[in-house]
Amino acid sequence: MADIFDIPLTLIDGTPTTLAHWRDRVLLIVNVASKCGLTPQYEQLEQLQRDYADRGFTVLGFPCNQFLGQEPGDAEQIQTFCSTTYGVTFPMFEKTKVNGRDRSPLYQALTQVPDDAGKAGRVQWNFEKFVIAPAVGDAAPVIRRFRPRTRPDAPEVIAAIEAALPAGDRA
Template identity: 70%
Template sequence: MDIRDIPLTTIDGETTTLADYTDRVVMVVNVASKCGLTPQYEKLEALQREYGDRGFTVLGFPCNQFAGQEPGDGDDIKEFCSMTYGVTFPLMEKVKVNGRNRHPLYEALTKVTDAAGKAGRVKWNFEKFVVQPGGRVQRFRPTTQPDDPAVIAAIEAGLAEAKAA
């Protein structure tokens, strides 16, 4: 199954897929509200605002698998993201990104290698996967900031690909 066909559920309970974003560059990120990396929300939102009109979107996937750092329900998560970081990008329902019950999207994404050539488990909150309109995926580990030059280059390359298509 193409990753764009995997069913996703928004934080509001609506069904979607990455196919709904076929013409966009999508950054899939597992997020958490009580993590040392949580301030990355600010940079994720800045990317959304800077590139959203050009065909980019962040999709946040709350996850409570890392030290219980996303304990709230959907309403708690939405309120925190909105009030604390002004998040406007779509949030999905809380998912598992590792283990036997991991979400099928993450089952596929964890097969993607990072810049060091390593695939496998999501290491921590805020691991980023940039999905290009053509389906190519680039992986960035949690401590890589959303505005890192390599991430920006991946976004820009995807936007150029989408524009050329």
């Protein structure tokens, strides 16, 4: 797997970045949408951000319009929806393709990771989650994959986050 921390990305406000900015943190990468039955997961994502941010954790949201057009807004509309409806404070990125020929290089790498049932491949729907442990030297990061219907505050997601936190920051 290519070093995912070096893949060029763009924040929702147009600022170029990479995951290297968050290299020393536990990350929860999620493809999000504003008009999905799973959209209320924003509430749990924001709660995780608030609960764990000072312990070395960050949620990263990647809006995606590939599933029944459930993220139709532009960057400003997405930002407004997220902040006013769910009080989102975690970083959001520009709209991202997570499947298909034009999927982002980040998701090309992430979709190689199998879920707990051993299945890799396409993102199934909005709100698929990837927990990424902090980078250690040149070693590939440890990544856990959770499918869309697994809530962000599910015990298995919390356990993956807790296990990836620096030893002094675990509960």
